[in-house]
Amino acid sequence: MPNRYAYLGPEGTFTEAALRALRPEAADAQLLPCAGVDAVFGAVRRGEADAGVVPLENSVEGGVPTTMAELINGDPLLITAEAAVPVEFTLFARDGAAVGDVKRVATHPHALAQCRRWLSRHLPDAEMHTVSSTAAAAQSVAEPGSPYDAAICARIAGERYGLTALASGIGDRAEAATRFVQLSRPGPPPPPTGADRTSLVAFLSADHPGALAELLDQFAVRGVNLTRLESRPTGDGLGRYCFCVDADGHVADAAVGEALMGLRRICTDVRFLGSYPRADETADLTPFLPARTTEADFQEAARWLEDIRAGRV
Numbered sequence: 001m002p003n004r005y006a007y008l009g010p011e012g013t014f015t016e017a018a019l020r021a022l023r024p025e026a027a028d029a030q031l032l033p034c035a036g037v038d039a040v041f042g043a044v045r046r047g048e049a050d051a052g053v054v055p056l057e058n059s060v061e062g063g064v065p066t067t068m069a070e071l072i073n074g075d076p077l078l079i080t081a082e083a084a085v086p087v088e089f090t091l092f093a094r095d096g097a098a099v100g101d102v103k104r105v106a107t108h109p110h111a112l113a114q115c116r117r118w119l120s121r122h123l124p125d126a127e128m129h130t131v132s133s134t135a136a137a138a139q140s141v142a143e144p145g146s147p148y149d150a151a152i153c154a155r156i157a158g159e160r161y162g163l164t165a166l167a168s169g170i171g172d173r174a175e176a177a178t179r180f181v182q183l184s185r186p187g188p189p190p191p192p193t194g195a196d197r198t199s200l201v202a203f204l205s206a207d208h209p210g211a212l213a214e215l216l217d218q219f220a221v222r223g224v225n226l227t228r229l230e231s232r233p234t235g236d237g238l239g240r241y242c243f244c245v246d247a248d249g250h251v252a253d254a255a256v257g258e259a260l261m262g263l264r265r266i267c268t269d270v271r272f273l274g275s276y277p278r279a280d281e282t283a284d285l286t287p288f289l290p291a292r293t294t295e296a297d298f299q300e301a302a303r304w305l306e307d308i309r310a311g312r313v
C-alpha cells in the first residue's frame with residue numbers, strides 16, 4: 001500500500017477529499033500537497049511520492065487538460081484507483097465582507113465554469129481570476145494584501161483558512177461530481193475485482209474514412225462496453241488527434257485483452273493507462289440496450305431532426 005501521497009494542494013482541495021475517500025486509512029499516510037497537477041505527476045515520477053491523486057474529469061466541464069496532457073504525452077504513469085466525489089461550491093471572503101463588496105474572485109477554472117450562472121446573477125461586475133486550485137484561492141484571500149476579495153472553494157477550505165462563508169451551494173448543477181484518479185509508477189495493475197475499468201490512449205494510423213469506427217469496432221465486436229471517449233490533440237499540428245478511451249473490464253479479461261491486441265494492430269501507438277476498480281461498482285453493468293427501431297421510434301426521431309433544422313433546440 002502506498003504511504004506517501006502527492007496531491008493537488010494546498011490543504012482543503014477537492015482532490016484532498018478524493019484522496020481521503022480513496023484511502024480512508026490515509027490518517028497515517030504522508031500527504032504531500034503540490035502546487036499543480038504537473039507537480040503531482042513529477043513527484044510520483046521522481047519517486048518522491050509512492051502515489052499521486054489528481055482530478056481527471058468533471059461531469060460538467062469534461063476532461064482536466066493538464067491531467068490529460070500528462071497522461072498522453074508525459075513519461076508513463078499508471079492509473080491504479082479512481083474516486084468520484086460530489087463537489088459543492090461556497091463563496092468565502094474575509095470577515096466583515098458582504099457579497100456587494102466583492103470585486104475580484106479567485107478559484108480553479110473548473111469551479112468557475114460550474115458557478116457561472118450564480119456569478120452572473122449575483123456578481124455580474126466582478127473580475128474572475130483563475131488560480132491553481134480552490135484551496136489556493138482561499139489561502140490567497142486570507143493573506144493580508146491579497147489581490148482577491150473572495151474565493152470559490154469547498155467549505156472545508158474556507159474554514160481551514162479562517163474565511164467567512166457569504167453564499168453556499170452556488171454551483172449551477174447540484175449533481176456535479178468530479179472523477180479523480182490515483183497514479184503510480186509503471187508496474188502490474190491491481191488484480192481484477194469483477195467491477196473494473198481500463199483506460200488507454202489510441203493514436204490512429206493514417207487518416208482515412210472509418211478509422212474511428214475501426215477503433216470502436218475492436219471493443220464492439222468483443223462485447224466490451226465503453227464508458228468514455230475523448231479526442232485530444234496530439235500536439236503534432238492541427239487535425240492530429242488521439243482518442244482517450246475508458247472501457248468496462250480489466251486487461252486480464254479475455255475480451256479486453258483481445259480488444260487491446262486489435263488496437264495494437266490498427267493503431268500507430270496505444271498507451272495503456274491502467275486497469276483499476278470502478279468507483280461505481282454498484283452500477284448496472286448490463287449495458288446493452290436494443291436499438292429503437294419501431295415505427296414510432298422513427299417518427300419520434302424525424303420530429304427531433306425537424307426541430308433541430310427549425311432551430312427549436
Ligand SMILES: O=C(O)C(=O)Cc1ccccc1
Binds near residue numbers: 013014058
Ligand atoms: O481546486 C480543487 O480543489 C481541486 O481539487 C480541483 C477541482 C476544482 C473544481 C472542481 C473539482 C476539482
